[in-house]
Amino acid sequence: MSRIDSLAIFGGGKIGEALVSGLLRGERTIDDLVVCERHADRAAYLSETYGVRSLSTVDAAAAAQVLLIAVKPQDIASLLEDLAPHVGAHHLIVSVAAGIPTARIERALPAGTPVVRVMPNTPALVDQAMSAISPGTHAEERHLAAAETILASVGKVVRVPEVHQDAVTALSGSGPAYFFFLVEAMIDAGILLGLPRAVAADLIVQTALGAATMLRDSGEHPVQLREAVTSPGGTTIAAIRELERHGVRHALIAAIEAARDRSAQLGREQM
Numbered sequence: 001m002s003r004i005d006s007l008a009i010f011g012g013g014k015i016g017e018a019l020v021s022g023l024l025r026g027e028r029t030i031d032d033l034v035v036c037e038r039h040a041d042r043a044a045y046l047s048e049t050y051g052v053r054s055l056s057t058v059d060a061a062a063a064a065q066v067l068l069i070a071v072k073p074q075d076i077a078s079l080l081e082d083l084a085p086h087v088g089a090h091h092l093i094v095s096v097a098a099g100i101p102t103a104r105i106e107r108a109l110p111a112g113t114p115v116v117r118v119m120p121n122t123p124a125l126v127d128q129a130m131s132a133i134s135p136g137t138h139a140e141e142r143h144l145a146a147a148e149t150i151l152a153s154v155g156k157v158v159r160v161p162e163v164h165q166d167a168v169t170a171l172s173g174s175g176p177a178y179f180f181f182l183v184e185a186m187i188d189a190g191i192l193l194g195l196p197r198a199v200a201a202d203l204i205v206q207t208a209l210g211a212a213t214m215l216r217d218s219g220e221h222p223v224q225l226r227e228a229v230t231s232p233g234g235t236t237i238a239a240i241r242e243l244e245r246h247g248v249r250h251a252l253i254a255a256i257e258a259a260r261d262r263s264a265q266l267g268r269e270q271m
Contacts, residue, residue, distance in 0.1 A: 007150065008064035010057070010079060011071035012037035012046045015096055018124035019070065020050050022154030025127065036060040061086040066146065069095040069105075073266045076100055080108035089113055089138070094147050096120055098169055099266030102136030102162060114139040116147040119165055119173045120154070129155030130172040134162035166267070170259035178252070183208055 009016050012035050030051045037043040043054040071079050076097050089112040102115045115136035120129045131151040135144055151157045183204050190200025230236040
């Protein structure tokens with residue numbers, strides 16, 4: 001099952017659209033990809049923008065071998081109820097619904113239905129997603145390989161035990177928002193210092209891109225890279241002192257813990 005010939009995406013929100021966009025930029029064509037989106041205006045948008053067919057829940061399940069669930073956690077129960085009479089062991093369920101355990105999905109579907117849980121993130125829009133996948137009770141190696149094939153078309157994929165998925169959600173699933181928040185603050189700082197907004201944005205975006213590339217390619221620890229910029233008595237150490245004085249490190253760790261706890265809570269609410 002490592003080569004998937006038919007895929008249906010249930011839910012056309014931000015992450016659903018990101019996956020549609022990225023998959024179509026890869027090897028997948030509009031002939032083997034369909035979407036199921038309950039809001040008519042959103043379904044029309046996806047069809048007009050990407051050329052994909054928009055089908056009902058029943059028709060999408062009949063048309064595809066792999067069913068990728070990208071609905072909000074609070075919508076998972078009704079979708080699984082609709083899907084249950086139409087799926088089985090010949091399908092693969094790939095869920096990107098935040099916080100929802102594979103056990104919850106397996107319990108709602110016919111016995112033996114393979115489920116793989118995935119936490120991607122929105123950089124799938126630019127083929128730079130970070131996705132973590134975990135197998136459910138009935139998911140075999142071929143099912144994990146199939147999920148990897150799908151997600152690898154929009155970025156990097158790692159396998160983790162499901163017990164770590166709430167932490168993954170907090171770290172990389174929500175992670176882009178933390179970086180956007182930081183960049184927003186740095187741009188505002190540039191404006192405060194007298195720079196035009198466009199110039200401040202160009203400076204920070206390229207700096208962020210360069211720093212990320214160094215982190216990925218240099219093989220050095222972030223501490224080493226930071227120390228290389230931090231001269232004794234210089235500007236950088238003065239800035240770092242203020243960040244530490246204001247508890248930025250502590251606040252970031254606390255924020256990620258809060259996101260992890262909320263992910264776990266979403267799962268419990270749907271059990």
